[in-house]
Amino acid sequence: MLQNQVGQALAKKAACNVSWDKHTLNFYSVDASSYAVRPSAVAYPKNERDIIKILKFASLHKVSVTPRGAGTGLVGSSLGNGIIVDMKHFNKIKVGRGFVQAGSGAFKGDIDKILKKHGRFLGPNPSIGPFCTIGGMVGTNASGSHSLKYGSTVDNLISVQVVTPKGNLVSLPQKRFLARKILKIANLETQKHFPRVSKNSCGYRVDKITKKSDVQKIIAGSEGTLGIITSAKLKTLPIPRQTVLIISSYKTLKEAAYDVPKILKLGPSAVEVIDYNIARHIRVSLPKGTKCLLFVEFDDSISRKRKKCTGLLSGKMVIHTTKEKQIARWWSHRNSALSHTLRNTSRNEMIFSSMEDATVPVHRLPLLLDLVEYLTSRYPIRVIVYGHAGNGNLHTRPILKKKDKHLMRKIALEFFSGVISIGGTITGEHGDGLARSEFVKMQYGNKTYGAFKKIKRLFDPDNILNPGKIVI
Ligand SMILES: Cc1cc2nc3c(=O)[nH]c(=O)nc-3n(C[C@H](O)[C@H](O)[C@H](O)COP(=O)(O)OP(=O)(O)OC[C@H]3O[C@@H](n4cnc5c(N)ncnc54)[C@H](O)[C@@H]3O)c2cc1C
Numbered sequence: 001m002l003q004n005q006v007g008q009a010l011a012k013k014a015a016c017n018v019s020w021d022k023h024t025l026n027f028y029s030v031d032a033s034s035y036a037v038r039p040s041a042v043a044y045p046k047n048e049r050d051i052i053k054i055l056k057f058a059s060l061h062k063v064s065v066t067p068r069g070a071g072t073g074l075v076g077s078s079l080g081n082g083i084i085v086d087m088k089h090f091n092k093i094k095v096g097r098g099f100v101q102a103g104s105g106a107f108k109g110d111i112d113k114i115l116k117k118h119g120r121f122l123g124p125n126p127s128i129g130p131f132c133t134i135g136g137m138v139g140t141n142a143s144g145s146h147s148l149k150y151g152s153t154v155d156n157l158i159s160v161q162v163v164t165p166k167g168n169l170v171s172l173p174q175k176r177f178l179a180r181k182i183l184k185i186a187n188l189e190t191q192k193h194f195p196r197v198s199k200n201s202c203g204y205r206v207d208k209i210t211k212k213s214d215v216q217k218i219i220a221g222s223e224g225t226l227g228i229i230t231s232a233k234l235k236t237l238p239i240p241r242q243t244v245l246i247i248s249s250y251k252t253l254k255e256a257a258y259d260v261p262k263i264l265k266l267g268p269s270a271v272e273v274i275d276y277n278i279a280r281h282i283r284v285s286l287p288k289g290t291k292c293l294l295f296v297e298f299d300d301s302i303s304r305k306r307k308k309c310t311g312l313l314s315g316k317m318v319i320h321t322t323k324e325k326q327i328a329r330w331w332s333h334r335n336s337a338l339s340h341t342l343r344n345t346s347r348n349e350m351i352f353s354s355m356e357d358a359t360v361p362v363h364r365l366p367l368l369l370d371l372v373e374y375l376t377s378r379y380p381i382r383v384i385v386y387g388h389a390g391n392g393n394l395h396t397r398p399i400l401k402k403k404d405k406h407l408m409r410k411i412a413l414e415f416f417s418g419v420i421s422i423g424g425t426i427t428g429e430h431g432d433g434l435a436r437s438e439f440v441k442m443q444y445g446n447k448t449y450g451a452f453k454k455i456k457r458l459f460d461p462d463n464i465l466n467p468g469k470i471v472i
Pocket of ligand 1: 104143
């Protein structure tokens with residue numbers, strides 16, 4: 001079927017709204033990444049039956065289907081040239097004891113507001129804040145500053161409902177037949193090639209699956225390639241009574257990196273870093289020679305941990321506070337890191353995005369910084385650095401002249417092989433998408449990649465769902 005015929009043909013078969021006008025297609029051609037892919041049509045299902053009809057149509061006509069939440073993903077994972085399924089109508093939220101059950105199109109901000117009334121919160125907190133959806137968080141295995149203490153989405157996912165490309169509505173881990181097959185693929189041999197890092201959004205997370213009650217985790221980070229999530233049940237936690245934020249200034253990123261393992265021994269709820277390219281946009285006076293800031297947060301045993309931490313930091317103290325408003329203001333500076341990064345480029349420069357999410361074992365952070373320094377000396381690039389230092393997860397954003405664009409792939413390849421050789425993953429939270437799927441095999445090797453292909457075939461034998469992402 002020709003691309004421009006899909007919308008009209010789907011509208012005849014689907015029971016829900018379908019759009020294929022120029023304005024809609026332009027809007028859904030992009031997300032928060034630097035990629036653009038024009039879809040054929042956009043569908044807005046209101047219930048599971050609508051999704052099943054879309055998938056049956058897609059299978060019959062060999063058209064791809066890409067589920068989409070808020071489109072805030074950073075690697076183009078919600079872009080596709082077939083049918084985009086916008087899940088905005090799946091927005092019901094139900095709070096239970098120790099969990100929230102939310103439709104995949106529910107916004108995190110709406111969930112946060114409701115949970116707050118119950119004195120609860122969600123562990124994973126992407127810096128994008130309220131603007132992402134549960135489907136997107138599960139789809140990318142999103143995390144954030146608090147994942148240091150509370151884990152990524154994969155660690156908080158209790159159960160999930162998906163519509164598979166064959167048109168079946170499936171609950172995991174309950175669906176026994178599927179659970180058995182997933183468990184068989186997720187064996188020790190497959191798992192041993194996973195890096196020992198605290199966050200990972202590369203490939204399918206078979207390493208998190210050791211028993212039947214874990215099999216829902218296969219959907220976390222699956223980027224819409226295995227099923228369309230209709231709802232997910234996630235753990236919630238009691239909101240801490242008080243937190244303390246300690247910010248320290250360093251003359252080099254490496255000095256800050258050496259402090260991180262010492263801080264981790266105290267059990268912080270967050271340890272984040274921003275370099276001077278970002279810190280300079282904060283309108284406060286910083287100690288002379290500041291080249292980076294380390295943010296350390298504790299949400300239990302506040303006074304004891306505050307005292308110990310301020311005693312062990314080798315940097316210069318900028319602030320330590322328990323005042324809620326002050327803490328929120330400083331966190332908003334940290335969470336604006338990406339927009340501050342974009343303000344650092346001139347008209348003839350560009351930022352490339354494939355090497356922006358590496359994660360290494362935390363004691364190897366200095367080696368990751370060495371790798372970045374080496375690439376900066378070898379190629380005409382400068383690199384902005386920020387991220388979740390406590391997890392060994394740095395967002396390294398290289399800026400290069402547009403005329404040097406052809407070097408991007410070469411630099412990324414060198415970077416990825418360096419990251420893998422120091423025991424890291426090429427993506428800790430943003431996923432593979434269009435930016436990194438071609439490097440998933442390099443990360444894991446043939447055996448584990450072969451297991452990923454089996455997982456994909458198990459759910460989606462005709463490769464209808466978001467093709468080209470994760471396994472290619
Ligand atoms: C400024 C900024 C800061 C960010 N900070 C962080 C951060 O700190 N940590 C972090 O982890 N991420 C971060 N992100 C990335 C992004 O916001 C998160 O990954 C977010 O969870 C994506 O949610 P979304 O609703 O926008 O998903 P989308 O971008 O719409 O989709 C993301 C993926 O999930 C899939 N998907 C969406 N809905 C479904 C569904 N119903 N069924 C199956 N698959 C589905 C899509 O197909 C796609 O593959 C940031 C992004 C921005 C722009």
